[in-house]
Amino acid sequence: MRIRLDKWFPAPPDFGRATVVTDLVAGLTVGVLLVPQAMAYALLAGVPPVYGLYAALVPLVGYALFASSPHTSVGPTALASLLCLNGIAGLAQPGSETFIGYAILLGGLTGVLQLLFGLLRFGGIGSLLSRPVLSGFVSAAAVLIMFSQADALLGVRTERTRFFHDTVLELARNVGALHLPSAALGLLTLLLLLLAGKFLPKKFPTMLVLIVTSTALIALVGADWGVKIVGAVPSGLPGLAMPVLSWEVVLELLPVAAVIALLSFIETLSIGKAFSPRHQHYRIEPNRELVALGFSKLLGMFFQAIPSSASFSRSAVGEGAGALTPLSSLFTAGLLVLVLLFLTPLFYYLPIPVLAALIIYSVRKLFDVAEMKRLWKLAPKEFATLAITFLFTLFAGLQYGVAGGVVLSLYFVFARAARPHMAELGRVPGTNAFRNCARFAAAETDPGILIMRFDAELYFGNADFFRQQLERFVDARGEALRSVIIDAHTINDLDTSGLFSLSQFLDVLDRRGVELYLCGVIGPVRDMLYKSGMMERMGAAYFFLSIQDALTHIAEERGDRGWDLPAVQHR
Structure with missing residues (x-):
């Protein structure tokens, strides 16, 4: 039986050599952005940077094989990494071998849930969070992420805390002891990223230029400045390895896995629906997206990948660069293979404050001021929903914020159904x-x-x-x-x-x-x-x-x- 690849992989009717070239350019463009982001988000998740590269490689390929969208780019994201850190921090010390094992297992559990939901055709779960609830949650997550990186940005030594207000107090107590070279480098990087985003073309590789420049600078001054660096990044592709399974740990991780599974699916669906109307050769299929996400994470677990999700910024870069088929993701993966095999020694002197600035810059737009203003004018009740979710997530925690958001969404559904017009x-x-x-x-x-x-x-x-x-x-x-x-x-x-x-x-x-x-x-x-x-x-x-x-x-x-x-x- 002949397999019709054009019926499975989304591709335009005029697919040919020109399309492949366009996908190659788009894939390499996304790869240039993905490499530093993956390493930064790995640090945010509490694991060494190389695990971010692992999570950027295998899940990206696994997703491309099954997805209905050729434009969605998966890999480490700020939200998935923060949820990973918060969900495991109470079970193991971040950065430890135990923590890394739990993070890899968490990614696999998330994949199992998404794959199961996809096979059961539960694509409708994406409606569990209303737009105001989702906006409030994501905006709160952006604030949490930015404050979680403030110590690395400024070179301040702080104790890790579970709650937002404790993080703010800890920063306030120690801000006087900031490391001036680290703070100067981190703040200057953040300022340059903001200025470049405003005045330079979107396709200009600002992040890559700043990373190369700052790494070369720290390599030249050596230990004189005392800036914290990434250190040795292992070379080579991730090896096939069985995760350490413990039913006790699985039960501990299951709630946060469910949260990541839901949010990851909603993010992916939102990105796909944002881009698909601009193209005629594919349509988003929610159940297929669940299967693709689940397979990618489950496959990634056997190659040491931490939890991943879809990235709006990288997807936008790929679509803007002309990506048309899943080949663009495969070309991105090819660049990652080259980086892992030959280029990891170049990241030794990469400054941690620069990665912190990159994270803060990347998540700043998640704080959705425009949506807040719109709801304030258009629907005060929905603005109240957003505000409640925002505050609950900020002060109670991410997992509880998602649970509270789902409950709030369901409450309004039932309230509206019970008291119709x-x-x-x-x-x-x-x-x-x-x-x-x-x-x-x-x-x-x-x-x-x-x-x-x-x-x-x-x-x-x-x-x-x-x-x-x-x-x-x-x-x-x-x-x-x-x-x-x-x-x-x-x-x-x-x-x-x-x-x-x-x-x-x-x-x-x-x-x-x-x-x-x-x-x-x-x-x-x-x-x-x-x-x-x-x-x-x-x-x-x-x-x-x-x-x-x-x-x-x-x-x-x-x-x-x-x-x-x-x-x-x-x-």
């Missing part, structure tokens, strides 16, 4: 259009006829609310009320709890001598009304296609209309 309708003067009286002050109403619209499915979550609200409107009309019309075209489903509430409401109206009419009932709801006997109890005369038909019937006081009319057909 309900409106009293009136006729717009001179028309047969019926609109919400609260929005259209001139809408005309009849004291004897109440017209209501319920904008949601009628199910157990909102059935009591439905009945209580209707009874409140009925009570407000008093003795003058003769008929209630429910515009049901927006009720897209009906379960037995909703049916019971409708029956109870009908009982209330019967006791008052008030008639109930249903208009615009859609097929599945009509079927439920018919099978339950509610349609027979009400009678065919009380079902209409439109509000105007019902009003005409009430005004003319016609008799029974029969069961063969469209409004009451149940099949």
